Amino acid sequence: MSISISHISKSYKKVSALKDISFEVEAGELFGLIGPDGAGKTTLFRILTTLLIANEGAATVAGFDVVADYKNIRKSVGYMPGKFSLYQDLTVAENLNFFATIFGTTVEENYDLIKDIYVQIEPFKDRRAGKLSGGMKQKLALCCALIHKPKVLFLDEPTTGVDPVSRKEFWEMLKRxxxxxxxxxxxxxxxxxxxxxxxxxLIQDGKILEIDTPEAIVRHYPKAIYNVKANNMYQLIKSLNDYEHNHSVYPFGEYVHYTDSRTDFNPKELFQYLESNNLSAIEIEPTVATIEDTFMELAK
Amino acid sequence: MINNNVIHVEGLTKMFGDFTAVDAITFDVKKGEIFGFLGANGAGKTTAMKMLIGISKPTSGKANVAGFDVFTHAEDIKKNIGYMSQKFALYDDLTVKENITFFGGIYGLTRTRIKEKSEALIEELGLENVATKLVGSLPLGWKQKLSFSVALLHDPKIVFLDEPTGGVDPITRRQFWEMIYKASHQGTTVFVTTHYMDEAEYCDRVSIMVNGKIEALDTPKKLKEQFKATNMNDVFLKLARG
Incomplete structure (x- = not known):
């Protein structure tokens, strides 16, 4: 077991940031903590990287206790915080050398690990980190978090505010x-x-809503879900929200995802209702739930 | 201004030294339209938006926003538009009510009008219980919704939203879009940037910037046909990767 978290709770004054969190991450696993701002993700990362002490519960990372063996954890993990950890006044190469030296190693020793990523920013190695674009900073920060060959890598919202192209590239790097x-x-x-x-x-308000593979989480969605479309999106959402039998109404791209509160739901009835609300070009088709549908259902 | 366009941009360019951040962009936005302004980080979106809201002077080209020229009447533009940025929107150490009063005053609303607006807005957002609480203590999603309402306080013709939903939970994100639909339904033009590609589908029309140029502009449906893509994410990846 690479990370083991057992009944961790953490409060800041009156605010309870984490409530009785337990889960395990296996060695070699790519594990995602999915939740909005304020869910408690960063607090959990700080506890696991020994920067914060929990009020209750215990956790181990790479076999070490986060309180008793904190020094060993710091040697064996890489941490890329959400806000950039780089020294803005040092160049790309200087940042990398700095982090390698701090961890008692050299850039050459573990170059294999970062090579794929570093070659993309190498043309800018003499530029100050503060002058890099968001995507390049992100890559440099990842190199710095990897340079001491950590067993466990903690990445706190590495793709927030990053465009879809750079996000895709970043995930390809993680897979490698x-x-x-x-x-x-x-x-x-x-x-x-x-x-x-x-x-x-899935995490919200300091509580874990569900833990599983993405496929299983989607499979466990409890309702039949429909794609609904009509000529006017605003009127469609309004009409569906006013429909007495609705269970959930969420815009999803060009469709609205709709679930009904009845077990014997007949889409024809909904079709007639929408027609009576002056909507046209109505489409109602069964569809499959996404992670986001599941998240919203659990968070309701 | 010709016909129904509230934004008219022609060959708009911004250079920083030798670097062309915005390269001769041309487009129109209609009254009441929800216009998605997309692009990769560094493509020039923010620079273009700054010119449109009158806080950055273009190097060349033409732009008319809400009936005013960006070169000669930037101050008039500011009075006739609303702007909401992700980073700074409200004062954390003022209460909900104080923020509304403050921005109402900035926009030149009368005291009576501010009072009416403030009450209506607090009721609509369901903020009655927190009206006298500091904005800093509110969850991000509430702040963003309040911030959007504040940007609409002076009934602007156009509201510019710069990544309004970043990091917000999925339910609040959708509530936010319902507010956008409502504003658009009432005739306010919405100009919005986002990194969520499902949100791009909610727009009437979408433009995609690549290296300072607008490389695509159409309804989401037509863009998907044009790029033989199943969703806007694919459209974006095909375009921005070249």
């Missing part, structure tokens, strides 16, 4: 690192990234 045997715990507010993890934990 996973193949090199590194355990990865990554957090994200983007539900579509959940499908790229081996297992995920």
């Amino acid at each position: 690192l996973q193949l090199k045997g590194i355990t990865i715990l990554v957090s994200t507010p983007y539900m579509d990234e959940a499908a790229l993890c081996d297992r995920i934990a």
Whole structure:
């Protein structure tokens, strides 16, 4: 077991940030912590990387206790915090050398591990980190977190605010690192990234809503779900929200995802109701739930 | 201004030294339209938006926003638009009510009008119980919804939203979009940037910027046909990867 978390709770004054969190991450796993801002993701990362002490519960990382063996954990993990950890006044190469030296190693010694990523920013190695674009900073920060060949890598919202192209590239990098045997715990507010993890934990308001593989989480969605479309999106959402039998109404791209509160739901009835609300070009088709549907159902 | 366009942009360009951040972009936005302004990080979206809201002077080209020229009437533009950024929106150490009063005053609303607006807005957002609480103590999703309402306080013709839903939970994100639909339904033009590609599908039309240029502009449906893609994420990946 690479990470083991048992009944962890943490409060800041009156605010309870984490409530009785337990889960385990296996060696070599790419595990996703999926939840919005304020869910408690960063607090959990800080506890696991020994920067914060929990009020209750226990946790081990790479076999070490987060309180008693904190020094050993710091040597064996890489941590990329959500806000950038780089020294803005040092160049790309200087940042990397700095982090290698701090951890008692050299860039050359573990160059294999970062090569794929570093070659992309090498043309800018003499540029100060503060002058890099968001995507390049992200890559440099990942190199710095990897330079001492950690057993476990903690990535706190590495893709927040990053465009879809860079996000895709970043996940491809993570998959390659996973193949090199590194355990990865990554957090994200983007539900579509959940499908790229081996297992995920959905977290909101300091509580775990569900833990499983992305496929299983989607399979466990409790309702029949429909794609609904009509000529006017605003009127459609309004009409569905006013429909007395609705269970949930959520816009999803060009459709609205609709679930009904009855077990004997007949889409024809809904069709007639929408027609009577002056909507046209109505389509109602069964569809499959996504991670985001599941998240919203559990968070309701 | 010709016909129904509330934004008219022609060959708009911004250079920083030798670097062309925005490269001769041309487009129109209609009244009441929800216009998605997409692009990779560094593609020039923020620079373009700054020119449209009158806080950055273009190097060349033409732009008319809400009936005013960006070169000569930038101050008039500011009075006729609303703007909401992800980073700074409200004062954390003022209460909900104080924030509304403050921005109402900035926009030049009368005291009576501010009072009416403030009450209506607090009721609509269901913020009665927290009206006298500091904004800093509210969850992010509530702040974003409040911030959007504040940007609409002075009934602007156009509201510019710069990544309004980043990091917000999926339910609140959708409530936020329902507010956008409502504003658009009432005739306010919405100009919005986002990194969530499902949100791009909610827009009437979408433009995608690549290296300072607008490389695609159409309804989400037509863009998907044009790029033979099943969703906007695919459209984006095909375009931005070249």
